[in-house]
Amino acid sequence: MENAVNEKRKVVFSGIQPSGNITLGNYIGALRNFTSFDDADCLYCLADLHTLTVRQVPAELRKRTASLAAIYVACGLDPDKNIIYCQSHVPAHAELAWILNCYTYMGELSRMTQFKDKSQKHADNINAGLFDYPVLMASDILLYQTDLVPVGGDQKQHVEICRDIAQRFNGLYGDVFTIPEPYIPKATAKIMSLSEPTKKMSKSDPEDTFIAVLDKPEDIRRKLKRAVTDSDGEIRYDPENKPGVSNLLTILSVLKKESMEDTVASLSGLGYGALKEAVAEAVIAELSPIQERYNAIIADKDGLSAMLKRNAERAAYLAQKTLRKVYKKVGLYQV
Numbered sequence: 001m002e003n004a005v006n007e008k009r010k011v012v013f014s015g016i017q018p019s020g021n022i023t024l025g026n027y028i029g030a031l032r033n034f035t036s037f038d039d040a041d042c043l044y045c046l047a048d049l050h051t052l053t054v055r056q057v058p059a060e061l062r063k064r065t066a067s068l069a070a071i072y073v074a075c076g077l078d079p080d081k082n083i084i085y086c087q088s089h090v091p092a093h094a095e096l097a098w099i100l101n102c103y104t105y106m107g108e109l110s111r112m113t114q115f116k117d118k119s120q121k122h123a124d125n126i127n128a129g130l131f132d133y134p135v136l137m138a139s140d141i142l143l144y145q146t147d148l149v150p151v152g153g154d155q156k157q158h159v160e161i162c163r164d165i166a167q168r169f170n171g172l173y174g175d176v177f178t179i180p181e182p183y184i185p186k187a188t189a190k191i192m193s194l195s196e197p198t199k200k201m202s203k204s205d206p207e208d209t210f211i212a213v214l215d216k217p218e219d220i221r222r223k224l225k226r227a228v229t230d231s232d233g234e235i236r237y238d239p240e241n242k243p244g245v246s247n248l249l250t251i252l253s254v255l256k257k258e259s260m261e262d263t264v265a266s267l268s269g270l271g272y273g274a275l276k277e278a279v280a281e282a283v284i285a286e287l288s289p290i291q292e293r294y295n296a297i298i299a300d301k302d303g304l305s306a307m308l309k310r311n312a313e314r315a316a317y318l319a320q321k322t323l324r325k326v327y328k329k330v331g332l333y334q335v
C-alpha cells in the first residue's frame, strides 16, 4: 500500500507534426492511444518546430497548428488533465536540443531511415534541421523525464536514438534523464496507404492515398471504394501476400474493437465491395463524433489560444527544472 502511494506517477509524452491533414494512420497509430493512460501525467505537443525541416506555407502552418490542437481535444484529450501545447511556445525544447547536439554523433544521425527517406523526397532541401530532427525529438522527450512514448512504428528508431543519447549523457553526469520506452502496439504500428498498401499512410502524400480525420463521409466512402486490393477475391488476413485487404481488415478490427478472427469471420462469403463498405461505416462511425466536437472547439479560437497558453506555461515549468539541471551538470555558469 505504502509503495503505491510513494510510487512516482508515470510520465507519457508524444507529439504530432502539424504538417498536413491528420490521417487515419496518425489516429489509429498514435492519437487514439494518447487517451489510454489514466494513471499517468501526459504531455502532448504540437511539434511545430519539427515541421520546419520541410518547407511550409506560413499561413497554413498556423492554421494547421490550431486545427491539430482542436483535434487532440476532440479525440478525447481533456486539456485540464493532459498538457496540450505548442513545442515552439516552450523555448527549453530548442535550448536542450543545442546541448544534446553536442552529445550526438553524425554517424548515428546518418543511419536514421526517416532522414534517408526525407532527403530523397526533398532532394533540393536537405537542411541541417532535417538531419538534426531526432535530437530535437530527444529533447522533447527527455525534458519531462518521460517514461513512455506512444508512437507509430516509424518512430521507433527515433525513440531508440533518444535512449542512446540519454544513456550517454547519464553515463557522463549521473542520473539526469529518465530513460524512456516506446509504446507501439504491434497491430496498429503501421497503417498502409490506400493506393500503395506496401507503403505507410502519410499525411504528406497525395490526398487520395489517405483518409483524413476530418474527411466528410462521402469522401471516406469514395477513397475506400478506390483502395487498392488484389485479384484473388478472398477476404483473408495475410499482410505479406495481401497487403491491401489486410490493411482494410486491420482498420476494421481496430475500430470495431474485435479480434482479427472475428472480423474475418463476420465477412465470410462476402466480397471486397462489402469489406470496403464495412470499413467505411466503421470509419464514419468513429470519426463523426470527433468531427462534431472538433467543429465546436475550432469555432472558439480565443478559447483554444487561452488553453494553449495556459498549458505551455505548465509545460515550461516542468521543462525548466530539467534544463536547469542539465546546464549545471555540463558546467554552464549559474548566477
Ligand code: ATP
Pocket: 015, 016, 017, 018, 019, 020, 023, 025, 026, 027, 028, 029, 030, 031, 150, 151, 152, 153, 154, 155, 188, 189, 190, 191, 192, 200, 201, 202, 203, 204, 205
Ligand atoms: P509526414 O508525412 O509529415 O512525415 P506522418 O503522417 O508520418 O507525417 P507524423 O507527424 O510524422 O505523421 O506522425 C505522427 C504520429 O503518427 C507518429 O507517432 C507516427 O508514428 C504516427 N503515424 C504516422 N503515420 C502512421 C501510420 N501510417 N500508421 C501508424 N502510425 C502512424
Ligand code: LTN
Pocket: 013, 014, 015, 016, 017, 047, 050, 136, 137, 140, 141, 149, 150, 151, 155, 158
Ligand atoms: N517525430 C514525431 C513527432 C514528434 C514526437 C516527439 C513524437 C516530435 N516530437 C516526441 C514522440 C515524442 C513524428 O511522429 N514524426
